[in-house]
Amino acid sequence: MTLEVNPMTHSTGSLTIGKSPEKASAGSKILFGLLLFLLLGIPLGFAFFIFSLDNVGTFHKTAVVADLDNDGDLDLILNNVRQEAEFTAFSVTTLWFNEGNGRFTPQRLNQTGWAANGSDVDQDGDVDLLIFDGLRLKLLLNQGGTQGGEVGTFANGGTTSGPEPNGQFGSILVGDINHDGQEDALVAACCGRVFTLDSQDDTPNQSWLWLNDWSELGWLSVLTAPADPLYGLAVRDAALGDLDGDGDLDLFAAVMASQNGRNTNAADRVLWNDGAGNFSDSGQRLGNVDSTAVTLSDVDGDGDLDALVGHANGATLWLNEGGTLVESAQKMAGGAVTAVYLQDLDGDGDADALLGELRQARIWWNDGSGIFSRGSQQFRYSKRAGLAVGDFDGNGRADILTAAYDDDYRIWFNPGNGLFR
Secondary structure, three states, X not given: OOOOOOOOOOOOEEEEOOOOOOOOOHHHHXXXXXXXXXXXXXXXXXXXXXXXXXXXXXXXXXXXXXXXXXXXXXXXXXXXXXXXXXXXXXXXEEEEEEOOOOOEEEEEOOOOOOEEEEEXXXXXXXXXXXXXXXXXXXXXXXXXXXXXXXXXXXXXXXXXXXXXXXXXXXXXXXXXXXXXXXXXXXXXXXXXXXXXXXXXXXXXXXXXXXXXXXXXXXOEEEEXXXXXXXXXXXEEEEEEEOOOOOOOOEEEEEEEOOOOXXXXXXXXXXXXXXXXXXXXXXXXXXXXXXXXXXXXXXOOOOOOOEEEEEEOOEEEEEEEEOOEEEEEEEEEEOOOEEEEEEEOOOOOOXXXXXXXXXXXXXXXXXXXXXXXXXXXXXXXXXXXXXXXXXXXXXXXXXXXXEEEOOOEXXXXXXXXXXXXX
């Protein structure tokens, strides 16, 4: 199973929301106030509906690769969030099932959420789904394995709420965080609240841990705990990996300056894991620009994990020197990056970089020592599409996939010579 983390014209789930007060027009506020007055009986002068994603517009597209139906090929968990109009946001999760050789069939879930990911929560050999709706983490159990149903179909497995009912946006990371052999999750909170009536609301972002304790009797005991070193930070993306070489999963948080939060420091953070799922601040403050995406891999062949971080003008490479992340002299200039991947794309044994922007992606080739050169091929797609990397035709080489909701997907197959088709 491969898991990789990194927003439609129609939707199964929608929320009526408004732009933040500095973005919304006076006429829009009055119109929304009138609607609240008519529907909820709230006086016109007090009607405020704050919606902040800090970067207004399409916010979040997560494309997670996993074998959902246990047929040996890679499927896709796609989550889209989009602000379409003054007071309307759509969110939807679509499962794209690989029918073989990279031919996909979509299945839209009847779930509303701001992020989705996959993990074998109940340890029965198939991938379950986790969906974050701003308040709760929802578990959908794959009906294969111990459920005794059809693999690749999903049923409600319960919900758990975060430590504070903030109603915030976020992303989901999965991994064995407390080193007990079971897959846990971390909700990285970002970018304002879904709903508030207070125009001065500065409720801080609250990231939190979901620690899995699946019983042999078939029930789930969930422990939630705040990720205190991230308190108040707008974590646009994050990655789990052993950054200090002690055998447990540490955290690299890609941070942006929050407009509605209490912490406006945009420096990225590295958190150390003590092995039991307790994170502490390493004290490292990396960069001074808003970060949008991060991925970890050993790019220079020295045996430790380095970090590639996307931002508004390309990407920055941070090289790991014994647990201390040092900025590389390498500059990967470009447009506003929304997704980053590090994976061997030409079969030479080192991790190349794929930088995804709003409407196109480009490869940067690694020479094996962490020095990258920009490739000439461009991969163009709709701004609605999420970007993913994986072996979708089963030939052992990493392909590139984009998909949008349940009506559009495109694959570039990897022939092994560095030129995708």
